[in-house]
Amino acid sequence: MTGGTGKTGRRVAALLERRGLPARIASRSGPVRFDWADESTWRPALTGVRGVYLVDSQTDRAAAEVRAFTAVAAELGVERLVLLSARVWAEAGDPFGLATEAAVREAAAYWTILRPSWFAQNFAEEPLIADAIGRGNLRLPTGEGREPFVDAEDIAEVAVAALTGDGHAGETYELSGPRALTWGEATAEIARATGRAIRFTPVEDERYRAELAASGCPDDYAEITSALYAHIRQGRGAALSDGVRRALGREPTDFSDYARRLASGYARHLGESDLGESDLVRSADA
Incomplete structure (x- = not known):
């Protein structure tokens, strides 16, 4: 692969x-x-x-x-x-x-x-997002836009079904989670599951780009992510999709289940509840 x-x-x-x-x-x-x-x-x-x-x-x-x-x-x-x-x-x-x-x-x-749709795992495995959550404040220009975050484990299960099973040839599966959440709501679920003080701060697009530039991020990264976040902010990605159900015959994994799994991974990785700035990425890869 x-x-x-x-x-x-x-x-x-x-x-x-x-x-x-x-x-x-x-x-x-x-x-x-x-x-x-x-x-x-x-x-x-x-x-x-x-x-x-x-x-x-x-x-x-x-x-x-x-x-x-x-x-x-x-x-x-x-x-x-x-x-x-x-x-x-x-x-x-x-x-x-x-x-x-x-x-x-x-x-x-x-x-x-x-x-x-956007991966639930981006909160722990996308470096800039994970580092921001590790510092306790995720700042993005998504406003009140909603996204039905999909669990990457569900994506993998659909992929394996298509690689090994019958009935998937010629199919285009749109995959999402079962709920559309704002980024603030998703951040709050991770905070509750991990027992940490993590907040979400909506920022204007211009401010987001300025903060990325100050951190040394390349312009093309800012351009791409800014467009993706605008798509969410405008409410264009909020619809639910039935691809997981069609492919696997079950409902997709809820974001709260992912958050609990993530919190369990923290505990196994650290042996304690106090997480450092980079522990989100390390524990997800452990």
Whole structure:
């Protein structure tokens, strides 16, 4: 799988292994080398593989890369492709994200596309968000906009179902949690679960960009995240999706369940309730 060390990829690999199914994790620096920018790494990574979990390069070259990659995959006998896309790309009509989806649909293999909402795990595994929560104050320009945060474990379970089971070929699953929460409400749930004083402070977009610049973040990161947060602020991402139910026959995991799991992970990692600034990231990876 590409992106096998990322938020969803490592969970897909772990779930496959728990089910006794071999998973080949391909990355730029791992034992199985894979680099979207180096086509010589594609064929060795794909040889002997029957299904691929695809996380694209997130660049303007992604669609062309995926189209070329799927041609090599078909030549080598790959039967199933599962693409991690994003619900926001469809909602916003993003040309790059939709072009990558189109490239997968054109492939000579059974394909499934996953369009998740924002991951619940971003609160612990997205460095800038996790560090802010670790300091006790998350400041974002999301206003009162709502998002139905999806648990990355649910995404992984849907991906594994599509890679190994029947009935998922040709499906585009939009994946969300069962409730749309403001970022303030989600932050409060994490605070209650962990027993820590964590607050959410809504800020204006201009202020958010200025704070990112002061912290040394690159301009392109500020541009991308500012647009994503504006999408939430405008209420464009609040709708619930039925993809988890359609794919797995059950309701998606609630954010409160994720928060309790996260708090339990803190306790196991630290042996105490007082968390330091970077413990969110460390405990999530433990």
